[in-house]
Amino acid sequence: MSHATEGAPALSKVHRVLSVNGENHEVAFDPRKTLLEVLREDMLLTGTKHGCELGECGACTVLIDGEPKLSCLVLGLESDGVDIRTIEGLAQPDVPHALQTAYGELGASQCGYCSPGFLMNASALLARDTNPSREAIVEELGGNICRCTGYLKILEAVELAAQRLRDGTAANGGSDV
């Protein structure tokens, strides 16, 4: 790459190779698009949701180099050369992530619209710390809004998943993340 990445003016698409869920994809997209739009519209990875597109809800959270970030405030143009993980890549091919199983069991998804954002955020937390305190989970998930659950089942699901990861009873801790 030259010292400056040039974005073409509107409408003519740019081509980039994006690493999403461990696979390289060559994607052509409108250079004005955020990663959220590129994922959903140009890669049909609609698991990543949106509730505001202004950084105010957390629904669009994905992992970028392992850190939860808001895909609505990252440009597609800024997304090459990094490792992007979305909800579609959280499970192993054969088993769901411990968080996903716990989510299902505790009914932590009601409408489920906020779930991908919460799960990506929580997966980064558990990748760092498999024994987070309730306060740490509250703090970490404070960047996601859920209108259905009142959060309690979500917090419990994170704790249940953490417990299983510690006990080694979880099928998938998402260790490749």
Place this chain on the structure above:
Amino acid sequence: MMRLPTFRYTAPKTAAEVAEILAGEGPQASIVAGGTDLYPNMKRRHQTPKTLVSLRHVEELRGVQLNGAVSIGSNETLSDLEDNAALKAKLPALWTAVQSISTPQLRNMGTIGGNVCLDTRCNYYNQTWEWRRAIDFCMKCDGETCWVAPSSDICWAVNSSDTVPVMIALGATFTLISTRGERTIPALEMFGEDGIDYLTKQPDEVLTRIDIPDQGSAKSVYRKVRRRGSFDFPVAAVAARVEMDGDEVKAASIILNAVGPKPVVCETAVDAILGKKLTDEVIEEAAKLAGKGAKPLDNTDHISMWRKKVVVVETKRALEALAQ
């Protein structure tokens, strides 16, 4: 879906290149660091820069040096600062301010430089183009009138940065570079009187570094008022620093933010504690004086009269914490 307007994107590798591009493009260009302030503003069409100059590859603007003094690269992310245990131990007030910003995800993205240069906020302004059209826009952007204070000839949009008041209280300096050279200014000098020209930084200047002098035995605190435990900008904030000589105050600084376009330096309140013991009465008096400097208007969350009252309470609590 809220979408961005058209722009050209560049991502140079050095600060000097950034300065060069800015000099070449003029005020139509804008630096973008984390983008957490700029991109929402662009989506709402507050700013429509022709060229974005990203700091994402500028490694030299990262990093923290802790000797006696602390030097922070402008492009350091907020969460890197939050995770910096040495910084937390050395400058707990700054750490508190950083940790209170927005949300964990946003702190993974936002930078300290962006936080210093954060656009002023107003709930007549932080609205979509369609919304602002209904009020025929306002003075800060695309319009004539200030809807907060229609007879005012300045804009009252609020400086809502959490770290700025702490930096001023701690005596920080900012270093700016441009093709014209480098300059270092006391933090307070960075900020203008009005919500439109809220920064004295010139459009071609890059903020490179924030330097905070050795605090010696001085203690400081930061207190933020907001509706919710995350997401929310401050609606009133107090940073206070005192240096004691025995049990008397030798030096002090009390800075308010989020109550007007510019951080407020509470000189009379400081005068009221200098050379005194921090007794309840002294604190009470100083807090009242500090409250006089706050002129919150109805353009943020919460009722402005209430914000004015809590400034006094929060100043009192800040000083009480320092008195211990």
Place this chain on the structure above:
Amino acid sequence: MSDSSPTSENGKDLTPEQQGLRDQLAEGYNLIGKSPLKVDGMAKAMGQTQFADDLSMPRMLHCKLLRSHVAYAKILSIDTSKAEALPGVVKVITGECMPIPFGILPVSQDEHSLCFDKVRFVGDPVAAVAAIDEATAYEAMQLIDVEYEKLDPVFDPTKALQNREEPLHDYGDDGNVHKRVSMEFGDVEQGLAEADLVLEDTMFFEGNTHLPMEQHASLAFREADGRLTIMSSTQTPHYLHKAMSKVLEMPPSRVRVIATPNGGGFGGKSDPFNHEMCVAKLALLTGRPVKVALTREEVFYCHRGRHPTLMNIKTGFKKDGAMTGMHFQSLLDGGGYGSYGVASTYYTGALQTVTYKIPKYRFDGVRCFTNKPPCGPKRGHGTPQPRFALEVQLDKAAVALGIDPADIRKNHLHPAGGITANWLKVGSMGLGACIDAVVEASGWKDKWGKLPPGKGVGLACSSYISGAGLPIYWNAMPHSGVTVQLDRGGGVAVFCGETEIGQGSDTVLAMCVAEVLGVGLTDIRLTVADTHTTPVDLGSYSSRVTMMMGNAAFQGAERAREIVAKAVSKKLEIPSVRLRFADNKIFDVQDPENWIPFAKGVQIAEAKFGTIAVAGSYTPPVTPGKYRGAGVGPSPAYSYSAAVIQVDVDQETGDVDVEKIWVAHDIGQSINEILVIGQVEGGVYMGLGEAIMEEMTYRPNRFGVHKIPSMLEYKSPTTHEMPPIDTFIIRDPDPNGPFGAKEVGQGPLLPIMPGVANAVFDAVGVRVDEIPVTPDKVLKAMNSKTKRYGPTKYPDLKITDTVRIKTLEEGGDGTAPRPAKKQKEVTS
């Protein structure tokens, strides 16, 4: 279900197969009351659920609506030429292309797909663009010129009461009054005269909104044969189907509505919407799929949320706390259109009577049109406001009479099975048990009035309908239908028009069928919410789905089971009554080793009777009230809730920290226990937001703009604000509910707002008679002489004709005397 097995039900003799099922259920449930995995739970946790905006189709166009930037104006002209000329724009439409009005209620057909005469609030849509992408559609939208002639807007219902020039609509009761009702049950004056204590309070409940995380979206396309299909985030596909067929002037059989799983609804997606009509029309005109996905700001303009309501409540109490009579008045700020508003108005007066005995009751309600986004049904529909007023006033009465607030409630509960003053039939009534549970768990008796200054506890109760007894448009057909189709492999296909909005209705449907047929949840395949393939279910509103769909599912499954049981009984020579369906087997209860797989049973039955596809349906029981207005309030069953809330009030700032909530809910019988708890916690969360921070406010002096239409500034509590909750489920099976179940989706929200206000009083001795209870109000009350914050004046509602209905105790029969002469004209 009771343990004694009836041999007849509702006077009808049971068949041996039905009797066998009753016995099977009496022996214990396989699934009901347990917490099997939600049927859509894993898909949601894997990000696989397809919400409306996740859909896309080849050649799809994107739609943007141009919305009015003025609050009230006549439209003089609309020039779309610049927009049409923009490359990438395929079609621009304006109001004339869909002149037929619509609205959710037959009495309020006052909305147009796009305004063509007037705009009535900032955000009212006037034109729609379809373009190759959303960015182009947005740009084109900005190029449309609309010439307006501004009219004098009205933002305040007390002013709207007076303002009769240029009313928003040319229908309604008079001027800007959309609806005025006045009903008296028994002689309230006399009741108040008999009281030892009469309290009169004026209170205000600010509006708030649903804020579903998913912004509304719809995708419409024209099929090759000319049919129209729309997939939309709607809670009421059936009503959308009716409205759309009317507006598009297409027979219902040619319009297909599919409700996608809703990313939250809470009542906000229960109306037919402009954007749905527009994409449908654009799809028909362009022959291409058209999608619209609203921005967050537009969702605020769709609104249909809580009506801001000013209330006056006057109640008489005996020394022991018994109520002698109540006069309740409400003034609802309706916003720009009718929506559910007539029903909302009645609801502010309907359910006061089902919790405690109120022998004489009068209700006056008025709803005004104002130049703001329309209000409508939000979780609790019309009842949280009066419930707040009632429960706070009860707290005041308890204090005045020196009675513990828990006792004043418990000692005067409405009897189970009784009929209220306003002719609602109460079924099972578990409120006493709810109160006991929260009083005991919270340590109420040691806390109330006894905590240190700044800390306090508050108690409040509530009730909610388990489904509206009457449909939205008058008809005698079932409210819910379920088709059950058995396949030879042992799978069960279930079809129902119900709509999953996160409340768990898919799971309830599957569980009801699986319980009866003794199969696993994974053997059930659901097809739901599709007007072309599923029997009608009226929609996910009024907490009706478990009650009505559950009963329909039970009946459908029972009929399917009956066919199988008959055939198997013959083949294996076991009497039907002895057959049990469990664990995917059919066995003889007297000889459990004698069994065949369920699939085998289906094969035997199919060989004997042919393909097995049967339907069940449900129509609620007839209600005792026969007077005009009696349609709002009746329900097959009422749920009950009680909550104790503990707060810590910052005495210097007025900030209220809710530390802990104990809540008990009388569910009748849980279908899925963990989903019930989830609904309770979610309801409490939403109530907490309403209680302390959420408000939908405007700037009347700044052109009537919405103050804060964003996720950041409309304050929805985060994980940080959510206190721990102890939830208690009270089981008191209701004879009308499927397996005895009642609602849980809305009820548990209701006690939170009054509970917080009452706790604040216990903590700092002040009354905030207004929701939300924000720190500035608490502080103002603390610094005031009256130790109160709240409205002081209640306007004259100009009631001239009150309908008087005798209560049951007075020997009434539920009817109103015929009015001597219709007095339409109102004198002021």
